[in-house]
Amino acid sequence: MNLLKKIRQANKHKQEVQWPETDNSVFDIDETMSLAGLFQRELEKAGGHACICQGQEHLIEEIRALFGRQEWQAPFAFDTWVKNILSSAGIGFRSSLEDLGQMDVGVGVCDFLVAWTGSIVVSSVLPGGRQFPIFSPELVILARKDQLVLDPDQALVRLHEKYEQAPTQITFITGPSKTADIEKTLIYGMHGPRNVYVFII
Numbered sequence: 167m168n169l170l171k172k173i174r175q176a177n178k179h180k181q182e183v184q185w186p187e188t189d190n191s192v193f194d195i196d197e198t199m200s201l202a203g204l205f206q207r208e209l210e211k212a213g214g215h216a217c218i219c220q221g222q223e224h225l226i227e228e229i230r231a232l233f234g235r236q237e238w239q240a241p242f243a244f245d246t247w248v249k250n251i252l253s254s255a256g257i258g259f260r261s262s263l264e265d266l267g268q269m270d271v272g273v274g275v276c277d278f279l280v281a282w283t284g285s286i287v288v289s290s291v292l293p294g295g296r297q298f299p300i301f302s303p304e305l306v307i308l309a310r311k312d313q314l315v316l317d318p319d320q321a322l323v324r325l326h327e328k329y330e331q332a333p334t335q336i337t338f339i340t341g342p343s344k345t346a347d348i349e350k351t352l353i354y355g356m357h358g359p360r361n362v363y364v365f366i367i
Contacts, residue, residue, distance in 0.1 A: 170307075172173070174342045177366075179251075180192075181197070187204075191207075201281040201311075201314040201315075202218050202281075202311055202314060202366050203318065204262070204281040204282070204367070205279050205280070205281040205284055205314060205364075206218060206284075206366075207284070208281065208282065208283055208284030209284030209340075209341060209362070209364060210284070211284065212284050212340050212341025212342075213341040213342050213344070213354075213362075214284065214340075214341040214342060214361075214362040214363070214364065215361070215362065215363045215364070215365070216284075216363075216364045216366065217363070217365050218366050219365055219366060219367045220226070221367065222251075222367060224367075225251065225308070225365055225367045226251060226254050226255045227255075227363065228365060229251060229252070229255045229257070230255040230256065230257070230290075232306070232363060233255070233257050236271070236304075236363050238270050238271045238304070239270055240260060240265070240268045240269055240270050240271075240273050241257060241258070241259045241269075241270070241271050241272075241273055242259060242260050242261065242265075242266065242269045242271070242273065242294070242298075242302075243259040243261060243272075243273045243274065243294075244261055244274065244293030244294040245274055245275045245292070245293040245294070246293075247275065247276060247306055248262070248275060249274050249306070251308060252273060259273065263297075264273075266301060267296060269301060269302060269303070270303050270304065271302060271303065271304040271305070271306060272294060272297070272298035272301070272302030272304070272305050272306070272359075273306040273307075273308070273310075274288070274292065274293065274294045274295075274298045274305070274306070274307060275292055275293070275307065275308055275309065276288050276292070276307050276309050276313065277292065277324075277325060277328065277336075278313050278314070278320075278321045278324055279309055279313055279314050279315070279327070279336075279364070280315055280316075280317060280320075280321050280338070281314055281315065281316050281317075282316055282317045282318075283318065283338075283340055284340055284341065285316075285318070285321075285338045285339060285340040286307055286309075286338070286339040286340075286362070286364060287321045287325070287336065287337070287338055287339075288307075288339065289325065289329070289333035289335065289336050290333045290335035290336075291329060291333045292335050295333075295337075296335060299339055299358060300357075300358060301338040301360070302358070302359045303359060303360060304359050304360065304361045304362075304363075305339070305359035305361070305362050305363070306363045306365070307360075307362070307363070307364045307365070308354070308365050308367070309364060309365070309366050309367070310366070310367055311366060312351050314366070316355055318338070321338075325338070339358070339359075339362065341362055342354050342358070342359060342360050342361055342362050343357045343358030343359055343360060345357060
């Protein structure tokens with residue numbers, strides 16, 4: 167039987183694929199913990215940093231303190247809310263794509279935060295959504311508590327509800343970029359940010 171005959175025969179006897187239910191037992195869940203607390207724990211396990219802020223003034227103080235500890239010279243921001251926060255903290259920033267090569271930290275927003283995995287969900291629809299996950303040597307994300315979801319399935323459902331047309335790129339960021347491709351030596355920041363900071367308000 168030639169190949170085309172096999173394909174025709176297979177098409178006559180199609181079967182629905184039954185996908186298994188998600189096995190949630192692999193996740194270490196503390197039911198008394200808030201989504202924000204669970205996200206913070208899981209992100210920190212992955213090597214990232216999370217701060218839960220009690221209001222906008224607290225957020226501005228924490229951002230100012232972080233930038234005071236770092237030696238960042240060229241922060242980049244594209245989102246209006248982020249720009250306002252940085253301005254309120256007395257932090258200068260750039261927004262021109264032409265200067266992107268000089269960026270040492272990207273400060274942006276996300277679509278959702280996945281508590282179970284400590285993941286940040288960023289789509290191409292967001293300002294800097296394509297550039298920051300890849301080009302930022304360091305990444306700072308500002309988020310709101312209503313962006314927290316429990317698992318990746320919920321994140322995808324909420325993305326579908328949020329956008330009429332699916333974004334052309336959706337990135338899940340779980341902690342700093344790590345690779346051990348070269349001589350089995352762990353290197354941070356090879357394919358993305360070497361440090362990830364998330365502030366939740």
